[in-house]
Amino acid sequence: MKPRVSPKTLRHAIGFGPWFSVTAGGLGHMWPASGTWGSLPPALLMVGLAWTPAPGWVHMLLQGALAALASIACVRVGDRVEQVVGRKDPGVVVIDEVAGMALTLALALLGVAISSGGVQRLAEPVPADLLLAVAAGGFFWFRVMDVIKPPPARRLQAVPGGLGVLIDDLVVAPYAALALLLSLEIFVRTQPLGS
Numbered sequence: 182m183k184p185r186v187s188p189k190t191l192r193h194a195i196g197f198g199p200w201f202s203v204t205a206g207g208l209g210h211m212w213p214a215s216g217t218w219g220s221l222p223p224a225l226l227m228v229g230l231a232w233t234p235a236p237g238w239v240h241m242l243l244q245g246a247l248a249a250l251a252s253i254a255c256v257r258v259g260d261r262v263e264q265v266v267g268r269k270d271p272g273v274v275v276i277d278e279v280a281g282m283a284l285t286l287a288l289a290l291l292g293v294a295i296s297s298g299g300v301q302r303l304a305e306p307v308p309a310d311l312l313l314a315v316a317a318g319g320f321f322w323f324r325v326m327d328v329i330k331p332p333p334a335r336r337l338q339a340v341p342g343g344l345g346v347l348i349d350d351l352v353v354a355p356y357a358a359l360a361l362l363l364s365l366e367i368f369v370r371t372q373p374l375g376s
Contacts, residue, residue, distance in 0.1 A: 219275020259343025281350030
């Protein structure tokens with residue numbers, strides 16, 4: 182069983198800002214399956230913006246920026262949390278899931294655009310039903326791949342510090358995006374982007 186650290190103890194040890202970032206606003210303390218809770222913010226961002234007339238590139242940019250910021254936070258603070266908790270890749274750190282999930286969604290949107298006529302389709306608004314399908318499917322497949330950890334993800338967890346906490350989640354993101362694209366093709370038969 183993973184050792185648990187209280188929110189108050191962790192906040193006191195590393196400070197409020199770092200605590201807020203690595204736990205994704207406290208989601209890392211949710212139980213059970215903190216990684217599942219930590220995967221929610223990118224999907225909720227996509228759902229929240231689903232009915233806006235934003236072009237696909239805006240959704241990709243937001244998810245890409247979220248992935249980058251979450252990655253930086255994980256690398257900068259992940260090792261400090263490991264020291265406080267006393268174990269490698271503690272469950273309370275979920276910013277790595279935020280990064281991996283956001284990367285999954287950005288890659289999936291790129292894949293949908295390419296499969297529906299090319300990258301230029303990213304300049305068109307994305308239908309809400311497609312964004313909802315990408316958010317839900319991306320969430321499902323990212324969680325599956327994060328548990329399975331296809332090669333070389335599991336091996337890369339041995340990398341020390343915050344980078345080791347993060348890297349497996351970034352590596353599983355393309356797997357999850359590909360599985361999502363195949364699912365959309367097989368089960369949903371999505372309409373081209375912007376139709």
